[in-house]
Structure formats: C-alpha cells, structure tokens
Amino acid sequence: MKYDRSKKLFGEDVFEKFKDVKLILLGVGGVGSFALDALYNTGITNITIVDFDTYEESNLNRQMGSQGNIGRVKVEALKEKYPEVTAIHMKITPEWIDEFDFTSFDYILDAIDDVKPKVHLIKKHFTKIISTSGGAKRIDPSKIEYISIWDTYNDPFIKKIRTELKNQGFKKKFKVIFSSELPMCLEKGSFEGVTGSFGLMMASVTIQKLINKFKK
Numbered sequence: 183m184k185y186d187r188s189k190k191l192f193g194e195d196v197f198e199k200f201k202d203v204k205l206i207l208l209g210v211g212g213v214g215s216f217a218l219d220a221l222y223n224t225g226i227t228n229i230t231i232v233d234f235d236t237y238e239e240s241n242l243n244r245q246m247g248s249q250g251n252i253g254r255v256k257v258e259a260l261k262e263k264y265p266e267v268t269a270i271h272m273k274i275t276p277e278w279i280d281e282f283d284f285t286s287f288d289y290i291l292d293a294i295d296d297v298k299p300k301v302h303l304i305k306k307h308f309t310k311i312i313s314t315s316g317g318a319k320r321i322d323p324s325k326i327e328y329i330s331i332w333d334t335y336n337d338p339f340i341k342k343i344r345t346e347l348k349n350q351g352f353k354k355k356f357k358v359i360f361s362s363e364l365p366m367c368l369e370k371g372s373f374e375g376v377t378g379s380f381g382l383m384m385a386s387v388t389i390q391k392l393i394n395k396f397k398k
Contacts, residue, residue, distance in 0.1 A: 185225045192393070197225055199396050205388070206230040206284065207291040208274055208303070210256050212372060213314055214293035215246030216381025218264065221388060227266035230287070233257050234273035244374040276302035284310070288395070289388055293381070295339075301346045304356060312391065313358045314384050315340045318372040319365035323379035328387055331358045338365065359383050 189197045203226050207214055210233045218231060233256045241248040251259040257269035272278060274294055279302050284290055292313040294300040304311060315337050317326075331347070334340045337360045347356075359380060 188224050196393060196396060200225045200392070201228075203392060204228045204230075204287050205289055205291060206232065206287045207293065208232050209293035209295060210247075210260055211235070211241070211293065211295065212244040212374070212377035213317055213381040213384065214291070215256075215260065216378040217291060217293065217384040217388070218260065218267070218381075219246050220382055220385035222264045222267070224385075224389065226388075226392075227264070229264075229266075230268040230270060231257050231260060232270040232272055232274060234271065244372050244377045246378075274299045279303050279306065289391065291384060291388065293384065297339075297342050297346060300343055301350065301352075304343070304347065305350065305352050308352075308354055308356050311356075312384055312387050313356075314380050315358065315360045317361065317377040317380035318370055319367050320361055320363045320376045321366060321373050322361075322363045323376050325361045325363035326359065326376075326379055326383050327362060328357055328359050328383065331356050331360075334358065334360045334362075336362050336364050359387065 207218055207229055210218060210231050235256050237248045237251045237254055237256055239252055247260045247263055255271050257271050261267055261269040276299055279299060284307055290307055290311045292303055292311050295316050304313060316339055331344050340358060340360045
C-alpha cells in the first residue's frame, strides 16, 4: 500500500496532517532534489519547486532527475517524476524574493547556492526557513550538522553567508545545515553520498519541525 511505511512510522493522525502541508523548495540541484524526493515519498506532495537551470552532463553524478534529461529544464523534468508538485522555472534573485508571496507556505526550504539571494531570503523570512549549505568537495556525511549559523566552521560557503549577514546587521538566531568537514579540493568536485545527505538532512529537519508544529 502506498505510504504504508510512512503511516506506520508517523501514525495516521500525523500522516493525515502531512496532506495539508504546503512547502516551497528553492533550488533542486544536488541537495534540493534529494530533499524533494524524500519529502514527496513520505506523503508531503504539495511542494512548489523553483529553479532556473537545465540539466548538464556535470549534474549526472549527484542530481535526482538528471539521468536521461540532459538539456531539459530541471523543474519541468522533476514535475514529470513528481506530478503533484508546482514547478516554477525562474531565476531566484533578491527582486524575485521581494515580489513572491511566501505567506501560504508552512516552510521555505532554501537550497540556493548563490550568496546574494540566499542572504536576502534569510533576512526577510528567517522564521520559516530551513537552510542548507551545498555539500560539494566532501566525502563524509557524518560531519553534517544542523546548528546555529554563528557557530559554523570549516564551511567556506556558509562563512560567506554568515559574514554578509553580519555586514548587513542581521543578528537573529538562525540555524543552518552545514558540514564541519574541511573541503578536499579547490574545484567543484562532488560526491552524491554527501550532497544527497544534505538534502536528506533538510527533509528530516522539515519533518521534525512539522511534527513539533502539529503538537502545538
């Protein structure tokens, strides 16, 4: 039976509430695509996905949906795989973030890999964001953590985000998924065992937050 294992784990009451959850996922690359897969397969299917990119051959080693879809728009290919999602083919910019209405979503899943829009999103919607770093250049998923952004270390991308937030006067409590593992290379090397684990961690944090929200 579809979702039978999810119902056994979470219980019928929680599973029924999953059906009313509305999420938006920004970025469906090596991290975001795995978060999407895990959440959708759990029974949370009302997910809006936003990305501007098309699949390239360099995506094949780590991105869900890339196989057989080189040259296609990512969100359109993923819409075929996950038919209940809403696909938005759009470049995520600070201007788009300002214009888009996020109020109806329970959580905003931030898998953006560009500093400016990521910082802008955090500043504007930090109370409902689940944010992650990228996961490239690493091989050890056991080093992935979900902690205060102000306590992160060994993660150059999150350091850029942290520094820019400080420079713009942002001092709020805010947690992020990051890795304490030192990068192993200078170029954009990647291993699905880690990038995918970032996405699975994002899905797990989302589920835990939702369950806590249901209890209130």
